[in-house]
Amino acid sequence: MYVIGTPIGHLGELSARAIAALRAADLIACEDTRETSRLARHLGLTAQLVAVHEHNERSGAERLIAALRDGRRVALVSDAGTPAVSDPGARVVRAVQDAGFRVVPISGPSAAVVALSASGLLDAQFRFVGFLPVKSAARRKVLESLREQDCVLVFYEAPHRIVECV
The missing domain is CATH 3.40.1010.10 (Tetrapyrrole methylase, N-terminal domain)
Incomplete structure (x- = not known):
């Protein structure tokens, strides 16, 4: 396959x-x-x-x-x-x-890598997190668990939720 x-x-x-x-x-x-x-x-x-x-x-x-x-x-x-x-x-x-x-x-397009390549961020290390939970309490919990990460964090978000997320 x-x-x-x-x-x-x-x-x-x-x-x-x-x-x-x-x-x-x-x-x-x-x-x-x-x-x-x-x-x-x-x-x-x-x-x-x-x-x-x-x-x-x-x-x-x-x-x-x-x-x-x-x-x-x-x-x-x-x-x-x-x-x-x-x-x-x-x-x-x-x-x-x-x-x-x-x-x-x-191989083909990957939004995370494409975004990183055009970001201008110099840190070679990154962590791909994927989609955050939709519910705010669960979202906060995930974000809190990532607070101490010493690298670029890459998230996915649905287009209709980007403004709310940021």
């Missing part, structure tokens, strides 16, 4: 290797078929799109493993960025590995 990072802002961000893997896939597991269908149309993909998200990762993994057992070529993508990095997919990857199949990552 190929794990492929998808564009986070521009459809032209995909590498030639990622495009080739997507075009070779028989089945593409994605968070939201509506989002991935835009990419599929742009690239002229003919693979079947299957929704695999946080609410159906277990059954989705079983479906992908069955497809792999049938000799089908499977790709895992997220709506934007790298699957299994603050996105669904980690359980799928683990299940596919546990079933004895190889998981091949194909």
Whole structure:
């Protein structure tokens, strides 16, 4: 199974290797078929799109493993960025590995690394935290636990919550 990072802002961000893997896939597991269908149309993909998200990762993994057992070529993508990095997919990857199949990552856009590269921050060390909890008490608890970190902290946040978060 190929794990492929998808564009986070521009459809032209995909590498030639990622495009080739997507075009070779028989089945593409994605968070939201509506989002991935835009990419599929742009690239002229003919693979079947299957929704695999946080609410159906277990059954989705079983479906992908069955497809792999049938000799089908499977790709895992997220709506934007790298699957299994603050996105669904980690359980799928683990299940596919546990079933004895190889998981091949194909590098692609990662919002955390892209943001760091353009930040101008000189500290080479950073910690990727991912998404903070939505509820303020839980959010405060996480932030408090990070108070003593001596490195750049990178967080993800939903676009509609950025102002409130900052």
